[in-house]
Amino acid sequence: MTRFAGKVAVVTGAAQGIGAATAERLAEEGAAVAVVDLTAERAQATVDAITAKGGTARAYGCDVADHDAVEAAFARVVADLGALHILVNNAGITRDNLFFRMPKDDWDAVITVNLTSAYNCAHVAQAYMVQQKYGKIVSLSSRSALGNRGQANYAAAKAGIQGLTATLAIELGPYNINVNAVAPGYIATAMTAATAERVGARAEDHQAMAAERTPLRRVGRPEEVASVVAFLASEDASYVSGQTLYINGGAR
Structure with a gap:
């Protein structure tokens, strides 16, 4: 498929996991990433x-929690690749702890990296998108937005992503900009492996426990999230905006 031929995509937090899988999927379908x-x-x-697969991509270092750094990085992307059509807000961290034990530094870090960075990137990207009257923004929320023990900071940030997404869809829709989010459940990544370590479990055992609670009886893979992000960033989803799509194997 070449759904993204001629398009330029920015994927944050793309060194590993869902971000890397998303960058690779968009490139496979023709985007310069x-x-x-x-x-x-x-x-x-x-x-x-x-x-290595014949795609087009460039690496950019940027602290997406710093608005000025995002402005400079996105300006370099536009200068290097010619435009900015698609933004995937994927950068994120966890600092899990029960709320009464959670230091303020861990609250601030997770809110900043997971939520404020999405504001920074969307705020800078929308200026390019409004001017060209075209854009796709997809942000990573999480099933944890519904509440998850030991993740008050992460849950709050990921719930914020959903509110930000719904509001930006209203404000940017008149400029032909679609704004959506995905909310993965348990995906086998380095982040969920770190969660397993926090509770004293091996990653394999933690995944098996999660699989037992999932109707599909398995955990997800980064590529499965990437495929949904690609759909929302494509013209196949041209009339979809303001939505958060849960990718969780049917879990409730």
């Missing part, structure tokens, strides 16, 4: 994987 992570060196492995 700006692979953004905290440093360009971290992003390079994803770029190498894309270019």
Whole structure:
């Protein structure tokens, strides 16, 4: 498929996991991809994987929690690749703890990296998108937005993503900009492996426990989230906006 031929996509937090899978999927379908992570060196492995398959990608280092840094990085992307059509807000961290034990620094870090960074990136990207009267913004929420023990900070940030998405869809819709979110359930990534470690479990055992609670009886893969992000960023979803789509194997 070449759904993204001629399009330029920015994917944040794209050094690994869902971000890397998303960058690779968009590139496979023809997009030129700006692979953004905290440093360009971290992003390079994803770029190498894309270019090895004949795709187009460049690595960019950027602290997406810094609005000025995002402005500078996105200006470089436009100068290098010619435009900015698609933004995937994927950058995120966890600092899990029960609420009464949660230090304010961990609250601030998770809100900033998971939610404020989405504001920063969308705020900068929309200026390019409004001017060209075209754009697709897809942000990563989470099933944790519905509440998850030990993740008050992460749950609040991911719920905020859903509110931000719904509001931006209203405000940017008149400029032909679609804004949506995806909310993954348990996906086998380095982040969920870290969650397993926090509770004293092996990643494999933690995944098995999650699978037992999931109607499909397995956990998800990063590529499965990437395929839904690609749909929402494509013209196949041209009349979809303001939505959060849960990707969780049927879990409730």
